[in-house]
């Protein structure tokens with residue numbers, strides 16, 4: 001089944017524009033869920049485009065609700081943001097992801113998604129410091145993922161907040177690149193380590209859309225000259241992987257190399273790797 005993964009698009013699905021009553025019910029459950037630990041993190045591998053070795057895992061939150069069953073992040077992240085429940089949830093995600101990453105080999109990073117609401121909180125920097133301290137994870141192994149939307153709300157605060165965690169040694173990836181509305185100006189001001197090329201361009205390129213190919217080429221060239229790396233998202237087939245490799249992307253993420261998996265499955269992957 002073609003699962004779970006397309007979750008990011010659910011944000012625009014009718015569910016979210018459900019009746020006020022349904023929304024309120026979901027909010028009540030979500031509030032309870034934050035208190036009662038109904039969340040788990042799954043981890044999706046990111047591989048080096050050439051060696052195909054795992055270089056990182058992206059932490060992706062899942063909600064197992066007693067009332068609503070399995071709810072994909074596409075359906076509850078936006079609500080969590082609107083209600084600011086994303087702040088305590090985001091703190092938990094940071095801590096859990098850092099703790100889990102400690103169990104992996106030293107050269108594997110963990111990527112953690114951070115919402116604008118969370119990033120713009122004055123406590124964000126301290127939350128990162130605490131998560132690193134509690135887990136003992138080296139800051140260099142934590143990469144925070146943000147989208148262009150952070151620059152729409154309060155660009156100065158967002159930038160300061162990211163610079164603070166970069167000063168700790170953490171890196172920052174720009175997620176879903178090319179799907180937002182902001183200008184390229186912020187790329188001059190902030191030293192992202194990675195630009196993540198959105199899946200829509202990968203799909204387009206695979207369908208021989210010259211526009212998508214041109215855009216990926218341009219993003220790769222731009223990233224190189226800015227000393228940033230590129231990750232292609234949503235690579236589902238061997239053909240797409242080959243194409244993306246030829247376009248010069250540094251890293252690849254997608255169902256072809258691995259779906260988001262439980263922490264146990266992720267750990268087992270390392271055992272298998274080591275055994276080879």
Ligand code: C2E
Pocket residue numbers: 004005006007008044059060061072073074077093113114115175176233234235236253254255256260
């Ligand atoms: P994202 O950060 O762009 O995450 C990538 C999404 O693409 C994930 O969906 C993943 O399962 C899916 N995906 C990965 N490879 C493929 C592929 O080859 N094909 C397809 N069709 N999909 C693929 P997921 O886990 O449903 O998450 C959706 C979005 O929810 C994420 O998009 C992110 O914006 C948000 N999200 C997920 N976890 C967190 C979190 O811990 N914190 C925050 N703030 N947001 C999160």
Ligand code: CA
Pocket residue numbers: 008176
């Ligand atoms: Ca996305």
Ligand code: CA
Pocket residue numbers: 058113145175
């Ligand atoms: Ca992401």
Ligand code: CA
Pocket residue numbers: 175176196198233
């Ligand atoms: Ca993304």
